[in-house]
Amino acid sequence: MNTDNHLDKARDSLELLLQDNRLPPEVRAELADDFSQVQAMLDKLEHDHIHIAVLGRVSVGKSSVLNALIGERRFSTSALHGETKQNEMAQWDEQESGSLFLIDTPGINEIDGEARERMAHEVSQRSDLVLFVIDGDMTDSEYTALQGLAREHRPLLLVLNKSDRYTDVQRQELRHSLLARLEDMTSPENLIEVAADPPPRIIVTVDADGRETETERTSPPDVSALKDRIWEILEAEGKTLAALNASLFAGDLSDKVGARVLAARSKLGENVIDSYSLLKGVAVAINPVPLADLATAVAIDISMVVHLSNVYGIPMTRSQSGTLIKAISGQLLLLMGATWLIHLASSLLKAGSIGISTLLTAGAQGAVAYYSTYVVGRAAEKYLAAGCSWGEAGPKQVIREILDSIDRDSMLAKARQDILKRIRTSRA
Numbered sequence: 001m002n003t004d005n006h007l008d009k010a011r012d013s014l015e016l017l018l019q020d021n022r023l024p025p026e027v028r029a030e031l032a033d034d035f036s037q038v039q040a041m042l043d044k045l046e047h048d049h050i051h052i053a054v055l056g057r058v059s060v061g062k063s064s065v066l067n068a069l070i071g072e073r074r075f076s077t078s079a080l081h082g083e084t085k086q087n088e089m090a091q092w093d094e095q096e097s098g099s100l101f102l103i104d105t106p107g108i109n110e111i112d113g114e115a116r117e118r119m120a121h122e123v124s125q126r127s128d129l130v131l132f133v134i135d136g137d138m139t140d141s142e143y144t145a146l147q148g149l150a151r152e153h154r155p156l157l158l159v160l161n162k163s164d165r166y167t168d169v170q171r172q173e174l175r176h177s178l179l180a181r182l183e184d185m186t187s188p189e190n191l192i193e194v195a196a197d198p199p200p201r202i203i204v205t206v207d208a209d210g211r212e213t214e215t216e217r218t219s220p221p222d223v224s225a226l227k228d229r230i231w232e233i234l235e236a237e238g239k240t241l242a243a244l245n246a247s248l249f250a251g252d253l254s255d256k257v258g259a260r261v262l263a264a265r266s267k268l269g270e271n272v273i274d275s276y277s278l279l280k281g282v283a284v285a286i287n288p289v290p291l292a293d294l295a296t297a298v299a300i301d302i303s304m305v306v307h308l309s310n311v312y313g314i315p316m317t318r319s320q321s322g323t324l325i326k327a328i329s330g331q332l333l334l335l336m337g338a339t340w341l342i343h344l345a346s347s348l349l350k351a352g353s354i355g356i357s358t359l360l361t362a363g364a365q366g367a368v369a370y371y372s373t374y375v376v377g378r379a380a381e382k383y384l385a386a387g388c389s390w391g392e393a394g395p396k397q398v399i400r401e402i403l404d405s406i407d408r409d410s411m412l413a414k415a416r417q418d419i420l421k422r423i424r425t426s427r428a
């Protein structure tokens, strides 16, 4: 596939993600950050921008490496750990096109390692080339971070900085040991030694009288090998890099968005079911209806299912919802026996026979209503989540599983409490 095809494909999949109008607004709002990332990625593709990010442990010289590449002190550096606090970007206008960007990142340290690693991961996802900087033999956490990057197929250069601190023999040993440990994670030409900010050298001169004078001579940075390797890569596959990474990014993101959409929907769905169940419970408690009518008092259930169908991006009319509820209720009656409501209610109503107030009795009826609405909601949700299907197992099995998963007695007890609380506060 040629470069333009890669680019088109990447662009298409990103655009598809952005324009997926099956997403309900609530879900879209929850995923706002991801969508702004997609937009940024699209802009980047549009303008042929290439992003090169440094990653690595604190104080290995990430900012110094970028300064040395640019030839200016654009990023702040310090001997103290944690100098770089957030991601920063600077344009590198060495190439004619002027579309290269260098991204500095905070170091991954041992303290809040996990959060830092997540941040690093996000940057690497958006970058076309990652410079992973180390300053000696690798620590275990560096090794783990590098493995993570290699797994994501990010184009990667391993930069051994502060090479001025090692003798030639030590450098050979280090190279040898690093390459052996990295095996197929990187090839020898992608392990590059640099000295981004070597300390000044002390030059001792001895004059004719034998007097020694010490003078400090600044040592220029040495990153030429790194620069050469970066140019090589960009020349060979610059545009493709960007396109491939955009595709990878779009792929990762659509998986992530898919999972998040499901999670967001089920969270929203759960809220919808809970609040309608309570609403139904309270309505029945305030205005108790004969038990036999409970199954047909479905107006609230219908509103719930309509609402759920919107959450799942498959809007239903009230009459379609009514049909679905009828199917679910039919299965419920089959499964639990025609007298299930009466059994349930009578176990709750036992309290009534020893003379507790009618409010409690009403609460018990309300709790049964709550329970039935809850089960209907969960069943409808399963049906919607599967794209309006009961799947191979069929409705009976799906509903049986839902019933099995609910601890009925504690749900009824809690429902009764919540209903009474709601009634008391509304009367207060």
Ligand SMILES: Nc1nc2c(ncn2[C@@H]2O[C@H](COP(=O)(O)OP(=O)(O)OP(=O)(O)O)[C@@H](O)[C@H]2O)c(=O)[nH]1
Residues within 6 Å of the ligand: 057, 058, 059, 060, 061, 062, 063, 064, 065, 076, 077, 078, 079, 080, 081, 082, 083, 084, 085, 105, 106, 107, 108, 161, 162, 163, 164, 165, 194, 195, 196, 197, 198, 199
């Ligand atoms: N000897 C030597 N020291 C260096 C070299 N490069 C950087 N340093 C020093 O290492 C220290 C840390 O450099 P930074 O560039 O701030 O490191 P960093 O990785 O960006 O650090 P954080 O932002 O804190 O994570 C500074 O004191 C630099 O002068 C080098 O090539 N040789």
Ligand SMILES: [Mg+2]
Residues within 6 Å of the ligand: 062, 063, 064, 076, 077, 083, 084, 104, 105, 106, 107
């Ligand atoms: Mg830094």
